[in-house]
Amino acid sequence: MNEETLEILQMHALQLLGIRLESYESNNIKGIGNCIRTPFTRTTSKQYKDELKHFLKYMNSNKIYHYKNQFGVNFLMFKFKKYKQIYIIGPFIEKRPNERRCYEIMKELNIDYGQFSILKQYLLKIPLCHKLKAQKMCRLAIQFLKKRNNIYDIVKIDFHFHIKKENIASNQVQMDYTLEDIEYRYKLENQLLTAVEYGNVDEAIATFHMMSVSLVGLSRVKDDLSNERYKAYLINTLCRKAIEKVGVSLLQIDEISTSFASRIDQAKDIVTLDELMASTIIAYSELAMKAKSNDFSPKLSKAIQYIERNLNSVLTLNKLAEHVELAPSYLSRIFNQELHKSISQYITELRIEKGRDLLVRTNMTIAEVACYVGFREQSYFSQCFKKQYGKSPLKFRTEHKVFY
Structure with a gap:
C-alpha cells in the first residue's frame, strides 16, 4: 500500500x-x-x-x-x-x-x-x-x-x-470522553506552535486543517462570522508567540501581527477568514524559517530548510545533495565549515530539540514524540535525548512542562 x-x-x-x-x-x-x-x-x-x-x-x-x-x-x-x-x-x-x-x-x-x-x-x-x-x-x-x-x-x-x-x-466515562476531546484540541494547538516555530509550512497547515475539524461546531459567540473571526485572532496570536523564540525582530513580529489583525477586522465572510488563517500560518512559518537561515550561505540555508520541513522522514546525504544541487562531499564539507558539525549530527540534534518542545507543550507520549520527529525507536530517541540534555525525556518533561 x-x-x-x-x-x-x-x-x-x-x-x-x-x-x-x-x-x-x-x-x-x-x-x-x-x-x-x-x-x-x-x-x-x-x-x-x-x-x-x-x-x-x-x-x-x-x-x-x-x-x-x-x-x-x-x-x-x-x-x-x-x-x-x-x-x-x-x-x-x-x-x-x-x-x-x-x-x-x-x-x-x-x-x-x-x-x-x-x-x-x-x-x-x-x-x-x-x-x-x-x-x-x-x-x-x-x-x-x-x-x-x-x-x-x-x-x-x-x-x-x-x-x-x-x-x-457511566457518567465518569462520559466526562472522560469530553476531557479527551479538550486535550486533543490543546495538543493540536501546541503542535501548530512547534511547526510554525520550526518554519515547517506543510506540517503547520496540516495541523491547522485538523484543528479546523476539531473546532468545527464549537462557538465562543453565537454569530458564525464573529466566531470565525475569533478563531482567526487566535491563530494570529498563537503564531506570534511561536516565532518569538526564534529570534525574529519584535518590530517584524508586531508589523506582521498588526497587518493580519487589520485584515481579519476587514473580512466580510467566513471563506475569506479561512483563507486568512492559512495565509497567517504560512507567513509566520516562512518568517521563522528565514530568521533561522539568515546566517548561512544560500545552499546551506536551502539544505537546512529541507531538513526542517522533513524531519520525520528518512534524510540522507545523497537526498540532501540532490535537493540543493551539490556534490554530497561538498555539501558535507560546507556543513562542517559553517555549523561545525556533521549533517547527521545536525539532524539528530534538531530532532531532539523539536522533541523537547513537544514534550513540554503537549501530552503526547514519549513514543509518539519519538516517531513524530523521525526516530524509529523510542529507546534510541531517549538515549540521544539524555546525551543532549543530561536527563531522560520523562524527567525533562516533569521538570519543564509549562504549556499543557
Whole structure:
C-alpha cells in the first residue's frame, strides 16, 4: 500500500470536505471502536465488542458500508483485504439537530437529561458534510488505494450499542470522553506552535486543517462570522508567540501581527477568514524559517530548510545533495565549515530539540514524540535525548512542562 497516496487522500478529505479518512489494521478492534464511539458508548460491554468483531470479520471487501448512529452521525467504511486494512471516512453529520430533537433522542435512548451538555458538545464537534460528497470521497479513496474503478454498492448497517440502558456508558466515562476531546484540541494547538516555530509550512497547515475539524461546531459567540473571526485572532496570536523564540525582530513580529489583525477586522465572510488563517500560518512559518537561515550561505540555508520541513522522514546525504544541487562531499564539507558539525549530527540534534518542545507543550507520549520527529525507536530517541540534555525525556518533561 502506498502511504504517500493515503496521506494525499487524507489531506484532500480534510481540506475539501473537512472530514477525516482514517486507516486501521482489520484486527484493531479498539482503534476502530474508538473511532465510531460516542460519549455514551460503553466500550467495555461484551455486546459492543462481539458485535464490532463480528462485523469486521465478515465485511465484504467489495462493498461500502454506511453506519449512521442514533445521533445521526455518519461513517463510511470499506475493507482492503489484501493489506488487512479498514478505512473509515467520518464522522460527519448532514444537519445538526436542534435542542428539541436532542432531548427527544435522549428520551428514546434512556440518557439522563442532565447529560445534555455532553451530547451538545459531541454533536457540535462533528463536521457538516453532505453524504453524497462523502461517498464521492470514499469512491476516490477506493480508486487510488485499490487501483480499481469498480463502483461498489453502499450497504447500510446498524449496531445496537445504545438500545439498552445497561449499554450506556457511566457518567465518569462520559466526562472522560469530553476531557479527551479538550486535550486533543490543546495538543493540536501546541503542535501548530512547534511547526510554525520550526518554519515547517506543510506540517503547520496540516495541523491547522485538523484543528479546523476539531473546532468545527464549537462557538465562543453565537454569530458564525464573529466566531470565525475569533478563531482567526487566535491563530494570529498563537503564531506570534511561536516565532518569538526564534529570534525574529519584535518590530517584524508586531508589523506582521498588526497587518493580519487589520485584515481579519476587514473580512466580510467566513471563506475569506479561512483563507486568512492559512495565509497567517504560512507567513509566520516562512518568517521563522528565514530568521533561522539568515546566517548561512544560500545552499546551506536551502539544505537546512529541507531538513526542517522533513524531519520525520528518512534524510540522507545523497537526498540532501540532490535537493540543493551539490556534490554530497561538498555539501558535507560546507556543513562542517559553517555549523561545525556533521549533517547527521545536525539532524539528530534538531530532532531532539523539536522533541523537547513537544514534550513540554503537549501530552503526547514519549513514543509518539519519538516517531513524530523521525526516530524509529523510542529507546534510541531517549538515549540521544539524555546525551543532549543530561536527563531522560520523562524527567525533562516533569521538570519543564509549562504549556499543557
